[in-house]
Amino acid sequence: MYSRLFGRILIAVMIFRTACLAAQDVMPAPVIPVKPMDAVTVPAHLNPGMAVDLDNPASFLYPEWSNEYVHKFDDVPLPDSLVISMKGYCMPTDSTRITDRYGYRSNRGRQHFGLDIKVLTGDTIRAAFDGKVRISRYERRGYGHYLVIRHPNGLETLYGHLSKKLVSENDIVHAGDPIGLGGNTGRSTGSHLHFETRILGNAINPAYLFDFPNRKAVADYYVYQKNTREIYYKVRKGDTLIGIAMKNETSVANICKLNGISRNAVIKVGQTLRVN
Numbered sequence: 001m002y003s004r005l006f007g008r009i010l011i012a013v014m015i016f017r018t019a020c021l022a023a024q025d026v027m028p029a030p031v032i033p034v035k036p037m038d039a040v041t042v043p044a045h046l047n048p049g050m051a052v053d054l055d056n057p058a059s060f061l062y063p064e065w066s067n068e069y070v071h072k073f074d075d076v077p078l079p080d081s082l083v084i085s086m087k088g089y090c091m092p093t094d095s096t097r098i099t100d101r102y103g104y105r106s107n108r109g110r111q112h113f114g115l116d117i118k119v120l121t122g123d124t125i126r127a128a129f130d131g132k133v134r135i136s137r138y139e140r141r142g143y144g145h146y147l148v149i150r151h152p153n154g155l156e157t158l159y160g161h162l163s164k165k166l167v168s169e170n171d172i173v174h175a176g177d178p179i180g181l182g183g184n185t186g187r188s189t190g191s192h193l194h195f196e197t198r199i200l201g202n203a204i205n206p207a208y209l210f211d212f213p214n215r216k217a218v219a220d221y222y223v224y225q226k227n228t229r230e231i232y233y234k235v236r237k238g239d240t241l242i243g244i245a246m247k248n249e250t251s252v253a254n255i256c257k258l259n260g261i262s263r264n265a266v267i268k269v270g271q272t273l274r275v276n
């Protein structure tokens with residue numbers, strides 16, 4: 001009987017959460033950075049009293065607005081550390097099921113720069129924060145129908161394999177707005193959402209920010225640190241593991257550990273290896 005009652009409560013909670021109001025309005029109380037530091041200094045752009053300019057989101061970090069491809073910010077220097085506020089977030093999916101994690105996929109010999117979340121074709125995908133749509137595009141061999149949104153907190157979020165996009169480039173969106181429908185377009189087997197979080201084009205594990213199984217933010221703030229960030233290297237013709245290690249000032253052992261490969265692993269041209 002208790003389990004039935006509990007089940008009903010759970011369903012009620014889930015329906016409530018589905019509306020995403022809980023996630024948007026309530027901030028978890030204490031300040032807990034994911035990687036504990038001496039103290040989190042909340043920078044001026046996160047000042048709660050400051051007006052948010054959704055026309056120019058995160059202009060403190062990104063010098064320009066363009067609808068160009070997601071990874072290209074090579075000429076913009078990364079700050080040593082960056083405090084990302086999770087304030088006002090909304091979980092992008094109702095689904096809590098992660099079907100593929102961030103990181104190296106040994107079966108395909110490449111990095112997976114996002115999280116895969118099980119959704120059905122037609123399921124609503126929501127904006128994770130307020131922001132402005134930077135890219136709304138179709139990529140047949142990659143993300144399929146996908147969106148990139150830039151947010152005032154400095155993050156860019158990417159939503160891939162959609163069956164339909166509901167917003168256009170330069171649209172302003174709010175956290176929880178439906179932005180697309182789940183699907184199976186592009187390089188995808190089975191309907192799912194491919195979700196990425198990036199800072200100046202640098203992918204970070206979305207699981208550091210969003211706790212999908214529990215439908216909540218991991219913490220109030222995430223502190224991104226340049227010196228501990230992940231660095232990737234694309235294998236070129238003639239490369240060896242030793243050569244790649246030397247070029248990137250690391251060791252073969254470290255590369256093997258980071259990528260889950262052995263010293264004798266065959267590396268292929270075009271393969272992406274994590275080197276830090």
Ligand SMILES: [Zn+2]
Pocket residue numbers: 100112114115116193194195
């Ligand atoms: Zn994926």
